[in-house]
Amino acid sequence: MEYQIPLERIEIPTDNVILKFKNDFLRIKEIGWVQSHQIHNPGIGRTFEDLIGVKENNFQLVDYLEFLELKSQRDYTGSMLTLFTKSPDHPANANTYLRETFGIADKDSPKLKIIHTTISGAKFNTLYNRFGLKLDVDKTEQRIYIRVKKIEDDSIVSDKIYYDFETLRRIVEQKCQNIAYISAESKIQDGHEHFKYQSAVLLTGLTFEKFIDAVKQGLILYDIRIGVYKTGISIGKTHDHGSGFRIKKQNIEKVFTITNIS
Numbered sequence: 001m002e003y004q005i006p007l008e009r010i011e012i013p014t015d016n017v018i019l020k021f022k023n024d025f026l027r028i029k030e031i032g033w034v035q036s037h038q039i040h041n042p043g044i045g046r047t048f049e050d051l052i053g054v055k056e057n058n059f060q061l062v063d064y065l066e067f068l069e070l071k072s073q074r075d076y077t078g079s080m081l082t083l084f085t086k087s088p089d090h091p092a093n094a095n096t097y098l099r100e101t102f103g104i105a106d107k108d109s110p111k112l113k114i115i116h117t118t119i120s121g122a123k124f125n126t127l128y129n130r131f132g133l134k135l136d137v138d139k140t141e142q143r144i145y146i147r148v149k150k151i152e153d154d155s156i157v158s159d160k161i162y163y164d165f166e167t168l169r170r171i172v173e174q175k176c177q178n179i180a181y182i183s184a185e186s187k188i189q190d191g192h193e194h195f196k197y198q199s200a201v202l203l204t205g206l207t208f209e210k211f212i213d214a215v216k217q218g219l220i221l222y223d224i225r226i227g228v229y230k231t232g233i234s235i236g237k238t239h240d241h242g243s244g245f246r247i248k249k250q251n252i253e254k255v256f257t258i259t260n261i262s
Helices: 014-031 043-052 094-102 165-175 208-217 249-255
Strands: 069-074 081-085 113-119 131-138 143-150 156-164 178-189 192-204 220-228 238-240 244-247 257-260
Touching: 014 043, 014 178, 014 192, 043 069, 043 178, 043 192, 069 081, 081 165, 094 113, 094 156, 094 220, 094 238, 113 131, 131 208, 143 165, 156 165, 165 208, 208 220, 208 249, 244 249
Parallel strands: 069 178
Antiparallel strands: 081 244, 113 220, 131 143, 143 156, 178 192, 192 257, 220 238, 220 244
8 A cells, every 4th residue: 555644653662662573473473374364465464464463554654563664575585675655746646647658558458558667766777678767866856756768869758757855754764764574484275375474674774865875876766566457447547556665685784774583
């Protein structure tokens, strides 16, 4: 779910929260294999949150005792770690603009366009052999732009898509200050995915300034996963599958301070 501006958080002594989380995690670890509480990919996180007693909410408050943000991944996956999801501030309906302007036809529904790509602040990528996209950090204007160029002549064809620093600052300072990063084994049994939660580390030290620098260096990336609804009452409308800022596993230690929890 995309980030929304939260209510004011409650300050809780750090040591108490970490100790309680450690005890809760060890309790879950001792359970061993548990069946996923969802049938799709986010099941690993939802299952852990259910076991630890975190209720799903629509305001996107910090997950655990309003202090720890919980992130779970299968230990074998090469997928990036999602820091947060958020569509651009400008223009209105930016995801629809990106999809319709730079996307390609969906293979199952050729009349509908999709766009999937990962964008760096270090260099332009290549999108469908037609366009290049790059994050451009503008400290003067206090924005991160998504610049789009034509591959054939390097001409900029879009420079109006951006995030405001202030929007990103609120999210980073609320959601990325204290992250419990949980790894789990995964297996399919009787047609259902099961998880065994194995380890947890604490990720800290990401200030907004470090976030901006990491975006510029290409350590934190922007991942676009925009499709369309193919059935139901929303058919033909833009469906964001979780576009947001992500980091590769090998770069986590370059951005965060890592402390073992269990």
